[in-house]
Amino acid sequence: MSLLDDARDLADTVSRHLQSITTDETLTEYRGDILWKNGDLTKLMKGIKDLSDSEKRTIGKDVNIVKDRIIEAFETRREAIAIASIERSIREEYEDMSIPYPHMRGTHVHPLTRVRREVEDVFVRMGFSVRESDEITTEYANFDAVNIPATHPARDMQDTFWLSDTGYVLATQTSCMQNTILRDTPIPIRTIIPGRVFRNEAVDATHENTFYQVEGIVVDRGIHLGHLKYCLQTMLSEIFQKHIDIRMRPGFFPFVEPGVELDSSCPFCDGKWCRICKHSWWIELVPAGMIHPNVLREWGVDPEIYSGFAFGLGLNRLAMLKYAIDHIRLFMEPDIRFLSQF
Ligand code: FA5
Numbered sequence: 001m002s003l004l005d006d007a008r009d010l011a012d013t014v015s016r017h018l019q020s021i022t023t024d025e026t027l028t029e030y031r032g033d034i035l036w037k038n039g040d041l042t043k044l045m046k047g048i049k050d051l052s053d054s055e056k057r058t059i060g061k062d063v064n065i066v067k068d069r070i071i072e073a074f075e076t077r078r079e080a081i082a083i084a085s086i087e088r089s090i091r092e093e094y095e096d097m098s099i100p101y102p103h104m105r106g107t108h109v110h111p112l113t114r115v116r117r118e119v120e121d122v123f124v125r126m127g128f129s130v131r132e133s134d135e136i137t138t139e140y141a142n143f144d145a146v147n148i149p150a151t152h153p154a155r156d157m158q159d160t161f162w163l164s165d166t167g168y169v170l171a172t173q174t175s176c177m178q179n180t181i182l183r184d185t186p187i188p189i190r191t192i193i194p195g196r197v198f199r200n201e202a203v204d205a206t207h208e209n210t211f212y213q214v215e216g217i218v219v220d221r222g223i224h225l226g227h228l229k230y231c232l233q234t235m236l237s238e239i240f241q242k243h244i245d246i247r248m249r250p251g252f253f254p255f256v257e258p259g260v261e262l263d264s265s266c267p268f269c270d271g272k273w274c275r276i277c278k279h280s281w282w283i284e285l286v287p288a289g290m291i292h293p294n295v296l297r298e299w300g301v302d303p304e305i306y307s308g309f310a311f312g313l314g315l316n317r318l319a320m321l322k323y324a325i326d327h328i329r330l331f332m333e334p335d336i337r338f339l340s341q342f
Helices: 003-018 024-035 040-050 053-093 111-125 174-184 225-240 293-298 315-323 328-332
Strands: 136-138 168-170 189-198 210-220 246-251 256-265 282-291 307-314
Touching: 003 024, 003 040, 003 053, 024 040, 024 053, 040 053, 111 189, 111 210, 111 225, 111 315, 174 189, 174 210, 174 293, 174 307, 210 225, 210 282, 210 315, 210 328, 225 246, 225 256, 225 282, 225 307, 225 315, 246 282, 256 307, 282 293, 282 315, 307 315, 315 328
Parallel strands: none
Antiparallel strands: 136 168, 189 210, 210 307, 246 256, 256 282, 282 307
């Protein structure tokens, strides 16, 4: 038998034997028997040096090809063992997470989160970006930058928690982000800014010391109140899943001119009048207005060229309306009877 025949026989034996190997350890051991220093193939290859020069070029070359085939067969088997092992773990360790746990009551998204996501979703579809509001902000951003200097009576309405002598306050309104947005965002600006805000406030059925707002800011050439009305009407119609009419009344906020109180048509009584709209058909919902020229100028935006609107939607109020929740305190309480309804 020639060296080449021996090599081919060995390759056949190896290939047959590999089929019976099922673990990495046995494979490594067998690889040693064939390929290591005293392995069968290594011993066989030593015979090449005894061949004549011309045989080395022909037979020697072919034996090396057989050697590569043997090495490849080991690699193929190693991969097959690895795949089989993964498949076995998947089979044996698989747990069906969708099977309900016997005593589980189901998980729930908090109603505020649910409404917030819905609001974000509508605005994102209208081309708005979303940015989280700061919870701790500066006195400057919360008040001065939005046209509420230290002596302005509007400060009284948003008494807040001061972080002693640092110049920082707990944000009382998501409007505290107006100057950051105007500073950081290239025009055209179309952003909504949801966030948690805090006020030193006595709690009653509709007022909390900690609640959520969504600020909206749009700045571009030619923006007017019609754009504000369109955006909020679209959002509210989607939230209540029906056509909503909008009414605007004059309102005052130092950082908008003109300022408006935007009322929504009652989503419940369809003009028949009910307790929720207090028999008025309108529900006061979103304070808003055209951004005051002073606020634009504060960040170098020329009010002669650009205009913009802003609004500050109270998320708790919207969620209370949508789900007919009668006390704001419920949002903060871990009452499973309340939470499990959503
Ligand atoms: C503001 O906070 C203004 N920053 C809104 C604004 C933004 C006006 C941009 C113009 C332009 P106001 O204090 O009214 O406004 O609060 C806005 C909304 O937050 C209210 O309509 C209400 O839904 C909600 N809100 C206010 N105070 C409380 C409170 N104590 N508890 C729960 N929700 C509140």
